[in-house]
Amino acid sequence: MNLILFTFIVLLGFTSYYFGRKKAYTIQSTKKRLTALPQFYGYYLAIWCAIPAFIIFSLWAIFEPTIVKLLILSDYSNQGYLDDELNLIYEKTKALSRGQFTGEITPFIEASAEKYLSLRSIAQSSKVVIVLSAIIASVAYAYKRISSNSRTREPVEKFLNAVLFTASLAAILTTVGIVFSLIFQTIDFFKVIPLFDFVFGTHWYPAKAFVRDSSEALDPTMYSDTFGAVPIFAGTFFIAFIAMCVAIPIGLMSGIYLAEYASYKVRQYAKPLIEILAGIPTVVYGFFAALTVGPFLKELGTSMGLEVSAESALAAGGVMGIMIIPFISSLSDDVITSVPQSLRDGSYAMGATKSETIKRVIFPAALPGIVGSILLGVSRAIGETMIVVMASGLAANLTLNPLESTSTITAQIVVILIGDQAFGDPKTQAAFALGMSLFLVTLCLNIVALKVVKKYREKYE
């Protein structure tokens, strides 16, 4: 029923577009000057036809269940039921009305189910009536406006403005929602685990919390040595550091080569090839690290008499670095290319060689942009999950030896949330706390990166 009504509104919208336009042509044929292009008349009519109807339609869809529920449950008020019991009664009623109820049917429920069905059908038919009358009223209004040849362009523009605003509002609200859910869960977590233990504790062993029998009451002392985040923070930054050691020199140098040295032809082929690296799914990098690089490093280390874990920070960090190369190379290439040619000419005219020009003029001029690209690369490295989960092990060792395995914030979140978990359990909430800290770190990095990039832009515009 809803689908039919919905389709009907859409079709009606399209039809009114044609009627609106046709009306415009009719006005035109009477030698009157139109106030806008004919399609604006069409848009105007279509908007008035469909939008009020849609708004009523959606509001109805949102509020109908609540109102029906209130009406049904009003029969049970003053009988001393608890909220949970009332909910149960309502669910039973709905199930019975759909014929899916299998339990014992009481006359009360049966009566409610009948009432439910009748309410639903009243609601349906009144919805159709109201939506249709809304369409008729608004179309009549709009058609009158068109016929009197009043202005249609501004209302259509205003409507587009509103649509775009709604879209950005949706994006912002989603972000805010996610952040708030992170914040609330994190606060709950820190009610059980002291902030101090989380930030300065050196022992991370969330599996310990998992062993607890969930019927027991929470005992904070039990977790005192369980959620110390230092090892995974250290691991995160350590692996990111290894990654940047690979990505910055290679990315920067290839960026400089592409921007300054490569001929047009080389650049044409090399740039897309490097950017393909950015298109490889991270899970592919992950098993490349875990199945190729890791064992290779282990063998290499063994032949040199070193003890290398098959899941080493070096393997994960190195492969992550390769993944980040295209970001840095492509961004710094863009930044270097956008340094004005006049600066290059000025330097060459002073008798500087190419490398002197790059080192002394172009690089300093492009530095803010390059720093920005590096910071974006770092926040990628810190947020990267798949490679670490697959290649660097899940044990949170506190170590600075790149040949041992370490773990990162993202990998630990995966570990915590795989399998069964209960809401309200500190172990699950630990994931939110970790997510929150990760979010804060990357947020700061992104803010700094954007600031730096903005500063750079101001210089040339």
Add this chain to the structure above:
Amino acid sequence: MKKNGVKMIKIKAKDVDVFYGKKQALFNISLDIEENQVTALIGPSGCGKSTFLRCLNRMNDVIDICSVKGEILINDFNINDKGCDVVRLREKIGMVFQKPNPFPKTLYENVSYGPTIHGIAQSKQEMDEIVETSLKKAALWEEVKDRLHEPGTGLSGGQQQRLCIARAISVRPEVILMDEPCSALDPIATAQIEELIDELKKEHTIIIVTHSMAQAARVSQNTGFFHLGQLIEHGSTDKIFKNPDNKKTQDYITGRFG
């Protein structure tokens, strides 16, 4: 113009052809540039005067598709020879561009750039002296002496252009090429630069490309008129402006085309 009765020729261009890809931009240019004089190159847009200017310090090398044929002798040495060291050449032949292009560095670093890369100054004091004299010669010293360590991009357009001139003369070039140095400046800044050019010609040979005929008449001793990639006429500025041999020159000067 004659000096002690002898014409001193600094640059001798012989049969210079320039191609951008397959398109020929300059045809058979032969032109002598006198030492310690200002030579103006005039002509309508796209006539090749800037291209010719850029041949003189081989700045056309920067453009991939550009090729230069013919001889350009500076102090009797052909700069189009394979053996020519472009870095040395550009140290001797400075250039000032149409749009002021100070480096995004401090004023001091802008001027000390050339001496640093060519290893001219032996000590900090020497460098300070070079920076000071260059800025003084460029008539900028008084305005900026208290803020040498602020970025050069913070100056006004005219000051930036004088900074670029200071940068160019910091390595004591024998020749300074100026590619429409005043086209981005207001009349006051233009007057300052023109005054400066007059001063600079005591120590440097100057070649200036300009769109302003009045400017050419004011600052130059010799003038060359380019049209469609050809050097139509050259000679003393007086003669070109008052009594040109060629009808095209006459027409351009009097504003009948261009």
